[in-house]
Amino acid sequence: MSEVNLDDIQGLLRFGFKHHTEAVILLLRVKDPAAARRWLSEVEVTSAVTIQPVPPTALQIALTRAGMDALGVSSDAVGGFSEEFLEGMAGDANRTRRLGDVGESAPERWDWGGREREPHVAVLLYAMPGHLTGLQSGIESACAAGFDVVYRLSTTDMGGVEPFGFADGLSQPQIDWERAIPVADQEERAYRNLSCLGEFVLGYPNEYGLYTPRPVLDASRDPQELLPRAEDSPNSADLGRNGTYLVIRQLRQDVRGFWQVLNSRAGGVDVEREWLASQLVGRTRSGESIAVERPTTAVASASAKGGAPAPDPNDFTFESDPSGHRCPIGAHIRRTNPRTADLPTGGAGLLSRLIRTLGLNPDARARDLAASTRFHRVLRRGREYGVQVTPEAALRLPAPVDTGLHFMCLNANIQRQFEFVQSAWIMSAHFNGLHNESDPLLGNRTPGSGGLRCDYFSLPAADGPTRRLENLPQFVTVAGGAYFFLPGIRALRWLAAE
Template sequence: MAGADLTVPGDVTERDDVQALLRSGFGPLTEACFLLLRVADVVAARAWLARVHVTSMADLDTKQETVLQVALTAAGMRALGTDPKVIDGFSAEFVAGMAGDAARSRRLGDVGPDAPEHWDWGWAEREPHALVMLYAQPGALAVFREEVVGSIGAGFDVLTSLETSDMKGHEPFGFLDGVSQPSIDWNGERAPGSAADLDYGNLIAAGEFVLGYRNEYGRLTERPIVDGAQDERAAALLPRAADRPNAYDSGRNGTYLVLRQLEQDVPGFWRTMSAAAPANPIPLAEAVVGRRLDGSPLVPLQPQRIPGVGEDAGDRVRNQFTYTRDPQGLACPIGAHVRRANPRNGDMAEGRTGLVGQLLCTLGFAADTDADRIAPSRFHRLLRRGREYGRLLSIREAQASVEHPPAGIHFLCLNANISRQFEFVQNAWLQGTTFGGLTGEADPLTGNRAPLMTGAATDEFSMPQGGGVAKRVAALPRFVTVRGGGYFFLPGVRALRYLAG
């Protein structure tokens, strides 16, 4: 890419300084809970953060019975007495917070019943200062949690504990979940912006997820830098900044963590699918999601290998595909949830690599102009680490259920740039009503159904038909409600000690 600085480090070597969540979702550790904390005593809170053992990437070389990860909000850093100049070095989105202003809430779709004032946590005095994530082998979480809460002592109050459930790889609507993740280029093997990126690839620069390393622009993402001449503790604890002399990097080996509690109306979803398709609601539900219940894609697999797609058979049969052979959405509707979340496109529409094809795309004369309206996937990828909660219902149980205990996903993703990654995907692709040339359609699965400022509806879902008028499902009800959310910083181990003061 023109102007890219390839001297910026691309390989992540300080594995003992990177919290393990960046490397793994800890699948074998089927029990987990997320503790949301508020500072009760500054001195005690700092002392606990300074001594607590957080699992690093290097620790994953051996089997882990339990794992602990720690992240902080900007409000938490202020409560700990972190230097305001250090806090101001973080991204504006993180400093303001997910519920920090009405404009951000509108962009994220957090309006109406999803508005922060209706959340169970994440708003005003219910905004957490710290997030402690606990993972354990089956049967071991209760004792582990008791030990951790006891060690916190007087430092923090537990605002709430987000419990999780083991749904055997499925999410509450019944679909196999977590089947598509970006592969991180930990060794810095690829040069972002080369001709290979004209086509879709799943191998993404480490700097898209870990601060202090080369991102997909070949540069360092902005992060907090500390002047070593004015801060002796920074010089003693933090790594040197790769791009600034006499400066130390409190962002290096860290990342931003987005957490949203999304409650799913499982009975409502399956009743709606059944009403629209009484004979068999499953194909319609799969069209809405964009995958089959077993996680397989709705479009055919392609024979050529996609860089970054795993060699194992399970990954290939679920991820060896793009949408280039389905430009009209005949197999997988353009507005389907997973097609919006990752359009699987390259830097040029349909990955046109010929000189004439590239020129036509650049000038806007390509035959498939709708594909040009979707930004390249590689700049907007998210590393998802969420967990489900509640009880998994069968389709039959869901159709017959009137009320059931809350169920949903504690959506958790990691990204180095909240605005360009999470907020872009949420605003432009999921909530956006013009995605891929559509009109009047937000995400059929997660959309808030709020009308546009013009009064136009956003609650339709269209399924194109070959040679005919598209099938439409109108007046879709809300299936997902936001119950809480926040922006956190998951620091490197050294930066955690520094921020602890």
């Protein structure tokens, strides 16, 4: 087993650059391939080695398939990337439909991205307060000979909350940088938050104990040994190793609509409105999981005495709340991470296991429909943009404000990770025994094929029938997006030299 060369991995895979509260994403198109390659071969990219001491600025680079073509990367190298990356986020009508990019969110309406306006390169700039303007102007002039800046995705530091007002960035998969998880396809009986390195970095074994397909080239294509060698094929040059895929989607949020609609459903009662909002997300605005029955008085009195550690916001599963009485089955965090193991829960005995494996346990059948979570994790790196308004101010807004999330996530397999979560868990009108409802925060409410409605939201109750909200409007619209490859740093230099 070879060691992990953090100096070849872009920092975003290890760090969220949280101290870098200023950020912008520059979307570039190649105008002079030779000059563009020159800049890419020299530009200083922040690696994953350390974030201490915090550098004043950081820079990350990612490329689309169109970008590789425009730079003149040979087609056999490009052809080794995954099908969805090669086709692009909006490159296929079926994919567009599955991702929920229809109606208001259709690619034809996007501000950037889509077939005609696909960016070639994304330059992600992060800076400590006061350092962004200088960094951005320096980079824009340095790359001007090779590139046109076609779009600038600006960001707003909202102090750890997303535009609807909820604490964000709380739950993340923990990556097995030490490679402690055995390389084997073995059944996991319990949910674990630790993910195999290969789920997020190409060139290492994934949760199946396999190497995710990636471009691996004959060593003759890399005579200067710019590229690392492939762990599973030591005589080949691994263009994928230490890289990953970056998904960027600009998600416009209707903050005014969100709070005004919830307020009217709550009959104008503040406590009811907050409760409803927390049911949609699965967490309170301050980030507490509503699936957990917390001994709040004990926690409060312990922390009043000083020193009691705050409870881990991620130390829970939904096992003790199978019917969704505390946290609705369809809540955003329960859809995007059902925290399931490979089998539905049950006893440890052989018979119980057989019954569960064969799907004969009627209680488990509905829950069985949510796939094992460990194959569908994403590492979120999004940034907020636009005008921040409090929920209270949103109730009084006469007109919408322009705000939202530049959703970004990293994953080694876009189809099995981002696309699966987005289509099967967020957008599908059928999820885990629910029907006619998609994600209450993100769902596109355009009826599906055959006029299938997806604008309900079920609130199961322990002491009565399930309450169902109806006619939930759409709160999030897609305004742009693309799939990128975030290469290892040696792979970036190889692509620039090709």
